[in-house]
Amino acid sequence: MRAIVTVIGKDRVGIIAAVTEILARHGVNVLDISQTVLQEYFTMIMLVDLSGINVPFAALSRALEAAGAERGLQIRAQREEVFNAMHRI
Amino acid sequence: MFQRNEILQTIEMFDQQHLDIRTITMGVSLLDCADTDMDRSCTKIYDKICRLAGALVRTGEEIEAEFGIPIVNKRVSVTPIALVAAASGARDDTPYAKALDRAAREIGVNFLGGFSALVHKGMTEADRALIRSIPEALAETNLVCASVNVGSTRAGINMDAVAEMGRVVKRAAALTADNGGMACAKLVVFSNAVEDNPFMAGAFHGVGEPECEIHVGVSGPGVVEHALKAVRGEPFDVVAETIKKTAFRITRMGQLVAQEAAARLGVPFGIVDLSLAPTPAVGDSVAAILEEMGLASVGAPGTTAALALLNDAVKKGGVMASSHVGGLSGAFIPVSEDAGMIAAAEAGRLTIEKLEAMTCVCSVGLDMIAVPGDTPAETISAIIADECAIGMVNNKTTAVRIIPAPGKTVGERVDFGGLLGSAPIMPVNPCSAADFIARGGRVPAPLHSLKN
Numbered sequence: 001m002r003a004i005v006t007v008i009g010k011d012r013v014g015i016i017a018a019v020t021e022i023l024a025r026h027g028v029n030v031l032d033i034s035q036t037v038l039q040e041y042f043t044m045i046m047l048v049d050l051s052g053i054n055v056p057f058a059a060l061s062r063a064l065e066a067a068g069a070e071r072g073l074q075i076r077a078q079r080e081e082v083f084n085a086m087h088r089i
Numbered sequence: 090m091f092q093r094n095e096i097l098q099t100i101e102m103f104d105q106q107h108l109d110i111r112t113i114t115m116g117v118s119l120l121d122c123a124d125t126d127m128d129r130s131c132t133k134i135y136d137k138i139c140r141l142a143g144a145l146v147r148t149g150e151e152i153e154a155e156f157g158i159p160i161v162n163k164r165v166s167v168t169p170i171a172l173v174a175a176a177s178g179a180r181d182d183t184p185y186a187k188a189l190d191r192a193a194r195e196i197g198v199n200f201l202g203g204f205s206a207l208v209h210k211g212m213t214e215a216d217r218a219l220i221r222s223i224p225e226a227l228a229e230t231n232l233v234c235a236s237v238n239v240g241s242t243r244a245g246i247n248m249d250a251v252a253e254m255g256r257v258v259k260r261a262a263a264l265t266a267d268n269g270g271m272a273c274a275k276l277v278v279f280s281n282a283v284e285d286n287p288f289m290a291g292a293f294h295g296v297g298e299p300e301c302e303i304h305v306g307v308s309g310p311g312v313v314e315h316a317l318k319a320v321r322g323e324p325f326d327v328v329a330e331t332i333k334k335t336a337f338r339i340t341r342m343g344q345l346v347a348q349e350a351a352a353r354l355g356v357p358f359g360i361v362d363l364s365l366a367p368t369p370a371v372g373d374s375v376a377a378i379l380e381e382m383g384l385a386s387v388g389a390p391g392t393t394a395a396l397a398l399l400n401d402a403v404k405k406g407g408v409m410a411s412s413h414v415g416g417l418s419g420a421f422i423p424v425s426e427d428a429g430m431i432a433a434a435e436a437g438r439l440t441i442e443k444l445e446a447m448t449c450v451c452s453v454g455l456d457m458i459a460v461p462g463d464t465p466a467e468t469i470s471a472i473i474a475d476e477c478a479i480g481m482v483n484n485k486t487t488a489v490r491i492i493p494a495p496g497k498t499v500g501e502r503v504d505f506g507g508l509l510g511s512a513p514i515m516p517v518n519p520c521s522a523a524d525f526i527a528r529g530g531r532v533p534a535p536l537h538s539l540k541n
Contacts, residue, residue, distance in 0.1 A: 004091070006100055034093065045096050058154035076100065078157035085341040087095045 001050040002031070002080040003057070005064065009073030011042035019044070019075065022067055026060050027052040042073075047080070106311035107373040108339065109159040110346050111366045112199075113149050114287035114304045115142045116294035116359060119168040119203075123176035130177055131188035138165060138192035138201075141301050141356075146197040148353050152346055160346065161308070161368075161508070165193065166292035167203035175215035182219045186226035186233045193232040200275075202292030204235040207282070210244040210531070220250070223257050227272035228264035234290035240280035240477035242484045246532035251477065254278045255470030255526065259493060262462070266495035269503035273492040274425075274457065278473050280480030280487045285360050286416045291453075291488055302359035303351040304416060307343035307407075308366045309335075311373045313399075317381045328382060329402045336363065336406030344411045362416030363407035364452060365399070367427035369510035375399075375420050376429025387429055388439030396420060397450035417486055419452025425505065425512035426457055435502070435513040441472075442518075449479050454488035459503050459512035462495040469493060471522035474532075482535050 007019055016035070023030060028048050035044040053060065061077045068075030102108040122137055124130035142165050149163045167189065174182050186204050193201040204226055206216040223235045237254060240246035258278075262270035277291035284295020287304035316335045320327050343361040351358035367375045376387035379395045400419045408414050422444065424430045433439035441458065448454045454476045460469075473489045480487030494503040497514050504511040 004096060006096060008100075036093075043093070043097070045091075045093060058151060061154050061157075074104075076157050079155050081345055082156045082158065082342070083091050083096060083099055085345040086099050086338045087091060 003048050003077050005046040005077045007044040007075045011037045011040050022063055027054040102312050106315045108309045108312050109161050111308040112162040112164050112287050112306040113350050114164040114166055115145050116166045116298055116302045117141050118300050119173045123173050125176055127177040127179050134188050135192045139195055142196050152349050162199040165198050165201045166294045169205035169293050171206035171216045171219040180218050182222040183226045186230050189233050190230035200234055200289045201232050202234040202289050204233050205293040207238045208247055208250045209238050209241040224260040224264050227261055227275050234275045236277040236291045238279040238282035240481050242481050243538045245534040246477045249529045251470050251474050252526050255466035258469050259466045262493045262495055270492045270494045274505050274509050278489045280477035287362050301356045304359040305343045305347035306362040306364055307339050309339040310365045310367050310375045314378045314381050332402035333406030336403045337410045340407035340410035360413045360415030361411040363418040365420040371428055374427045374429040376427050386438040387433045388443050393446045396447050400451045417452045421452050423457035425510040434515055441515055456490050459492045459494045459514050460517045461498045462493050464493045464517050467523040467526040470526045
């Protein structure tokens with residue numbers, strides 16, 4: 001099972017470190033990562049593998065969301081199927 | 090890996106364009122809960138709903154969290170209660186409604202539909218008892234929704250039932266006068282009602298349906314409006330294509346959620362209802378889509394044509410995205426639940442007559458319309474008869490959900506809160522239809538009902 005993690009917000013030091021630390025702590029492996037900064041606006045998209053996850057997916061989602069809220073960022077983790085359904089036939 | 094713009098587009102749909110799954114509705118058959126003893130029947134009903142739908146809300150919330158798709162409502166629809174209550178010979182079906190309400194509260198759903206009777210050709214004693222009970226049943230419960238099917242293309246229109254429903258609507262309003270006539274917001278009168286509708290207030294679980302199943306109703310007027318902004322001034326061919334592509338994406342979300350919910354709950358997947366259902370939130374309006382097509386206001390000349398195009402394109406785009414399409418499938422135009430409709434009605438730019446024309450080409454009918462509290466029962470019946478005629482002749486579902494708001498008159502508004510929104514009181518043609526309604530009997534089925 002894979003998921004897409006998106007991080008959107010104002011750029012600052014340590015965003016990737018914070019997100020990957022949470023993912024590592026929950027046994028989630030990063031498969032692909034891309035990021036851009038446009039006019040101080042930070043967008044990061046990660047494809048992650050959930051096969052080793054050590055908590056329910058919803059708990060990971062909440063942890064990421066809370067970490068985002070602390071830093072003024074919007075962090076979401078969504079199952080990959082959502083994007084498959086919408087963009088692939 | 091997905092393209093960056095695909096991922097951001099999806100997130101923007103959820104975040105800024107109000108894309109959501111409007112409802113996961115579990116249909117539950119209560120036919121096996123019939124009993125000669127009413128109390129025993131009510132206990133069976135309560136137990137069965139709690140047993141089959143007990144995990145519905147939790148499952149919906151889990152899917153919401155994992156997929157990041159907002160699921161606004163979790164609901165249950167049941168076998169028309171007139172069929173279940175027939176065995177007990179009850180003269181008053183209110184206790185059945187209370188049992189349904191208790192079960193709905195216990196499992197935490199937003200609404201439960203199916204306090205219903207199907208009387209398009211005639212009424213049984215049980216149908217009569219249920220219809221008589223509707224005002225009290227709705228006034229004394231919070232989550233139960235009622236519907237009565239009074240006409241169909243194959244059977245014609247039961248004008249005795251139409252006359253009775255005018256009185257039922259008035260009484261339901263009177264019993265909930267403190268609440269703006271709230272009971273009427275939970276009551277739909279149908280022609281050609283469908284058996285697998287996941288939307289309230291008209292959902293019930295038809296007798297042709299399985300023991301238990303999962304339906305999903307999608308939403309997303311804001312996404313369609315946003316997509317149309319990018320093709321401003323382009324010809325209608327482009328408009329239709331744009332709506333189709335958007336509807337496809339929206340419906341794929343519905344299909345995904347429906348399959349996931351069905352698998353997790355261990356019940357069959359029923360249908361996805363391809364609907365554009367507005368909410369009172371700004372940016373979640375069907376009226377705004379019509380206005381984006383170039384109308385200064387919904388209700389202007391051209392509105393019916395615009396809605397016809399929208400409705401058709403939504404179906405064409407959605408139908409390929411789902412393995413089973415059903416329910417009402419089309420654009421909804423509930424006045425109180427759509428910020429654009431409310432504004433147009435308040436300014437006098439949208440009339441009941443124009444809404445009636447719009448119902449010829451869209452999903453349902455005159456929906457969530459508030460009229461003056463002193464509107465006679467016969468006038469309400471006549472409005473119902475008009476809608477039924479449209480449904481009967483055009484082979485489509487039509488419905489009336491009308492609120493004669495007690496003590497209110499044109500220029501005022503009535504607030505229901507939440508998704509039901511707030512409705513400006515709309516003027517009704519004052520000419521009487523009393524003698525027309527007093528005739529009773531049946532309007533024969535149209536010629537094109539003879540298809541065999």
